[in-house]
Amino acid sequence: MPTRDRASTAHRARYTVLRRDRLPTSSRGALPTAYSSESNRTYHLHQLLGKGGFGEVYLATPAPRGGLPTQVCVxxxxxxxxxxxxxYFAELLYRQARALRILDRFVVVDGTRTRYCLVMEYAEHGDLGAWLASKGAQPERFVRRELAGILTVLDVLHRGQALHRDLTPFNVFVCEGEQLKLxxxxxxxxxxxxxxVTADAFNLFNVPTEIAWGKVRRWQQRDDIYQVGLIAVMLLRGDITSPIRSRDVRKLPCSDQLKEVIHRCLGVRGKRYEAAGELIAALRHSSTEPGFSRVRSLAGKRVSFTGFLSRPRSEAMAAARRAGAIVQSKPGRSTDVLVRGRTNVLQIAGAVGGLKVMEIRRLAATGHxxxxxxxxQFWKLVKSRRRR
Structure with missing residues (x-):
C-alpha cells in the first residue's frame, strides 16, 4: 500500500490541479487563471479569441512575466x-523565427477533467484571413518576402521528413511588423x-482536388506545396474565399515568373515542386528563357509544337511527319524537339511561356x-527533307 500511495502521488505531481479560486466561473468552463507547474507561472485569461474543434484560445497575461511578452495566447x-x-514540433522549430513560438506547455487537472494547455506567442493582427479582410491585396514584393519566410520553416520540416498538412490562412498568423508566421x-x-502518409486529416477547402475527391489517399510534401501556392494567391488577391483554378493564374496581378511558380504549385500533382527547398530555389532564381538550338534533321525525332506558327498547325504537323518525325501533342520525357512559334501573351505565364515551355524547363531541371x-528553322528542315 505505501508503494502504491507514493506512485499515485508521483503521478499527480506531473499535473496541475486547480485551486478553488481557479475553478471555472462561467457555464462554458472557461478558466479565469491557469497555473503552470512547468514554469511556476500563473496565466490570467482575459478574452476568448477563438474556439473550434481544437479547443479554445484565450488572450492572457503571465505572472510573473519574466522573459515572456506582456500578452500571450493560451x-x-x-x-x-x-x-x-x-x-513536439515547437521544440523542433524553436530556433525558426517564422514559426509561431510556444512559450510554455502544461496540463491542468480539475477533478476528472484534464485539459492540455499551450502558451503561444500573441499574433497581434490575427490570422491571415482576418488580416487580409482589412488590408486587401498585397504587392508582389511583400508576397515573395513573406512566402520565403514561411518556406524556411516548411523547409526544416520537409528536410526532417515531416509534413504540416494544414497550411491554411487560419494557421498563418500576422505578428508584429506585419510579419507572417506559421x-x-x-x-x-x-x-x-x-x-x-495517409490523407486522413485535412481542411477540405484547402487541399488538392485529387485528395478532396478521394482519388489520392496519400499526403506528400508536394501537397504542402499546393497549400503554399494557395496562400500566395490569397495574398495577391486579398481574398481567401474565391476559388482558384490553375488556368486562372494568368489573371493574377504579379510578374510572369511568379505566375509560373504559382501555376506549378497548383498544377498537375506529378509536376509540382516536390518539397519546400525546390520552391525556395524557384522563387530566388528567375526562369531561364530556353534558347534556340541547331537541329540537322527531324527524322526519327519526337516533335511538339507551341505558339503561333507562320502556317496552320495542321500543315506543320503533316510536314513534320513527312520529314520522318513523330509528332506529340505535348512535350514529355521522350520529346526531342520543341518547335516554338510566336508567343501567345494570354498563356499562363504571359511572355515567359505557356504550359509547354514551362514543361521543358521542368524537364531540363531533371536532366532531360x-x-x-x-x-x-523548322520549315527549312522539312523543305530540305522534301528535296532529298
Whole structure:
C-alpha cells in the first residue's frame, strides 16, 4: 500500500490541479487563471479569441512575466494528440523565427477533467484571413518576402521528413511588423518514406482536388506545396474565399515568373515542386528563357509544337511527319524537339511561356534536355527533307 500511495502521488505531481479560486466561473468552463507547474507561472485569461474543434484560445497575461511578452495566447484543449504534436514540433522549430513560438506547455487537472494547455506567442493582427479582410491585396514584393519566410520553416520540416498538412490562412498568423508566421502543428506528422502518409486529416477547402475527391489517399510534401501556392494567391488577391483554378493564374496581378511558380504549385500533382527547398530555389532564381538550338534533321525525332506558327498547325504537323518525325501533342520525357512559334501573351505565364515551355524547363531541371527550334528553322528542315 505505501508503494502504491507514493506512485499515485508521483503521478499527480506531473499535473496541475486547480485551486478553488481557479475553478471555472462561467457555464462554458472557461478558466479565469491557469497555473503552470512547468514554469511556476500563473496565466490570467482575459478574452476568448477563438474556439473550434481544437479547443479554445484565450488572450492572457503571465505572472510573473519574466522573459515572456506582456500578452500571450493560451490554447486549451481536451485532446492529447494535437497537444503532443504541437509541443513536439515547437521544440523542433524553436530556433525558426517564422514559426509561431510556444512559450510554455502544461496540463491542468480539475477533478476528472484534464485539459492540455499551450502558451503561444500573441499574433497581434490575427490570422491571415482576418488580416487580409482589412488590408486587401498585397504587392508582389511583400508576397515573395513573406512566402520565403514561411518556406524556411516548411523547409526544416520537409528536410526532417515531416509534413504540416494544414497550411491554411487560419494557421498563418500576422505578428508584429506585419510579419507572417506559421503555426498550428496539431496534425503535422513525420513520414517514413517519400510515399507520404495517409490523407486522413485535412481542411477540405484547402487541399488538392485529387485528395478532396478521394482519388489520392496519400499526403506528400508536394501537397504542402499546393497549400503554399494557395496562400500566395490569397495574398495577391486579398481574398481567401474565391476559388482558384490553375488556368486562372494568368489573371493574377504579379510578374510572369511568379505566375509560373504559382501555376506549378497548383498544377498537375506529378509536376509540382516536390518539397519546400525546390520552391525556395524557384522563387530566388528567375526562369531561364530556353534558347534556340541547331537541329540537322527531324527524322526519327519526337516533335511538339507551341505558339503561333507562320502556317496552320495542321500543315506543320503533316510536314513534320513527312520529314520522318513523330509528332506529340505535348512535350514529355521522350520529346526531342520543341518547335516554338510566336508567343501567345494570354498563356499562363504571359511572355515567359505557356504550359509547354514551362514543361521543358521542368524537364531540363531533371536532366532531360529538349531542343528548341524556331518556326523558320523548322520549315527549312522539312523543305530540305522534301528535296532529298
Amino acid at each position: 490554447k486549451i484543449t481536451e485532446r492529447l494528440s494535437p497537444w503532443l504534436r504541437e509541443s 503555426g498550428d502543428f496539431g496534425i503535422a506528422t513525420h513520414q517514413l518514406s517519400h510515399r507520404g 534536355i529538349v531542343k528548341v527550334i524556331g518556326d523558320g
